[in-house]
Amino acid sequence: MGSGGLAKPGTTSLACAYYAANEAEGPYDRRRHSRAYERRAFALYREPHVRQIVAMAFKAVGLSPRGRLAHTASRLAWNAMRYRVSRLNEGAGLALSLRSLRASAACIWKDCSRRASGVGAQLV
Secondary structure (H helix, E strand, O other): OOHHHHHOOOHHHHHHHHHHHHOOOOOOOHHHHHHHHHHHHHOOOOHHHHHHHHHHHHHHOOOOOOOHHHHHHHHHHHHHHHHHHHHHHHHOOOOOOHHHHHHHHHHHHHHHHHHHHOOOOOOO
């Protein structure tokens, strides 16, 4: 399995789900909707998440998840993910910085947390 399989498992089904939830009016385009999904999902990842993913992969193949090689691999994976997010944003015609992506993700997270906990819910 290549790094693409580790980074994007089941992208086709996730792209289809993204399409159904967000843009069901036009025709389904796997490539466009896959990129739209990745742009939103990857913006939520932080470096500790990537470190954990790499550590799990190293442990699964019998390598030390806390060694120098794992640390180097996690740094490479984190930088590759940041690069991918910047490329996806350029491709979409969005000139968003990582800082604005993080701010957007924080707002989305707070909004979702409020909805899940019922804070701000209106009683009918």
